[in-house]
Amino acid sequence: MFLPSFQNVEWGSVSLADAERRLLANALLDFSNERFVLLSKSCIPVYNFQTVYKYLIGSVHNFVELYDDPGRYGRGRYSCRMQPDIMLSDWRKGSQWFELNRTLAIKIVSDTEYYTIFRKYCTPDCYPDEHYIPTYIHMFYGPLNANRTVTYVDWSTWGPHPATFGEAKITKEFTQSIRINKTQCMYNFKNTTICYLFARKFAPDALAPLLNLSSTLMGF
Template sequence: MIEAERLLLDAALDDPANQRFVLLSDSCVPLYNFSYTYNYIMQSPRSFVDSFLDKEGRFNPDMAPVIPKDKWRKGSQWFALIRRHAEVVVADEVVFPVFRKFCKRRPPIDVKKGRLNMILQQLHNCIPDEHYLPTLLTMAGLESELERRTLTYTLWNESISKMEGKGWHPVTFGYYDATPQRMKEIKDINNVHYATENRTEWCKTNSTSVPCFLFARKFSQGAGMRLLAHGFGGYFSSSPLPDKKQ
């Protein structure tokens, strides 16, 4: 995944007119119209990268000393980068090779493998796309240049399955979930709390309070069609961003 992201950024950087680089899922929906979204992102001189301390112990000691443990970060893989930060990602020849070698997902539990599962589950578990970007930018000394939050809303649900065991999974919104009330609830979110740092991130752009999210996921095809049927004048329109602090 992170190799694909780097290739996408590399291709996008070929066009000097591209100044912002946004990664979205194919199950994302926009919460606002294009003008509002464009102004929101362009008015900020910072990148939007979810970045917080990892409490799950995914840091692999074999990554040290190239990646110090105190620089290890976690966050949503959905980002919006300024051009200079995108260039840092593409030019990286230090962190990426270490991730490719040591940051790997633990294989899911397979009942057919019997006791072999006990050995496999002892392997270190690391999800590259949740750690690479925030860790890289922290190591590059750029954390102070970030809005340490994602612009994409995701609802997480803790579940237990025979194949994957206990874990968190993004909730998929179906047709009947795509209601005006649901969309309003997402759009009204103005802060995000990070328990591992006891930090509440109040969503602002240039010191002006703004909604936290421009996009939301995961929405099924049916949910997306329902939103489209209601038109962008309903859920997605918004007044322009204020140009000064109120």
């Protein structure tokens, strides 16, 4: 998906959350769209289209990671000026790489009250793209959410950005390790080992080896 108009976005600023909402609004114009996945050019699918489509269309939940982080990178970003509309107990953090159904996408795009509060009080150090959607869903639509993301990322580097996978990392075994990484999660109230449909963060030089593996791993 592409932004309907060219506007500058900055990492950590509310402009990223603005862009997410504009993407959703643009995609909602096509009434045949039922599920909405936020991905970037550094993301790849780890299953073929048929598997991804069946998984998402068949899900009774949305996939938005949200959790209560008591530390400085979670509750420490909360502003008491958001009270009484958004309390500290409401505050949630999560990956911005969401997956939503049409109903919830409309709710997020239509929200003006709580998004206005975020725009006013969630300054760049607050990182609105990590907090607005998780907090909003937690407050009003928690039962509709699986509380997890379907996009795999490696945070083992313990930095502000996740690990980047380059050409040397791309092997059949590596891709399979993302599919089968000993993680268990819930899907439609049942345990499953298929938790991630996409992965990030891949460098440009990973494209060629990924394409070479596509026939054996993806079936095309």
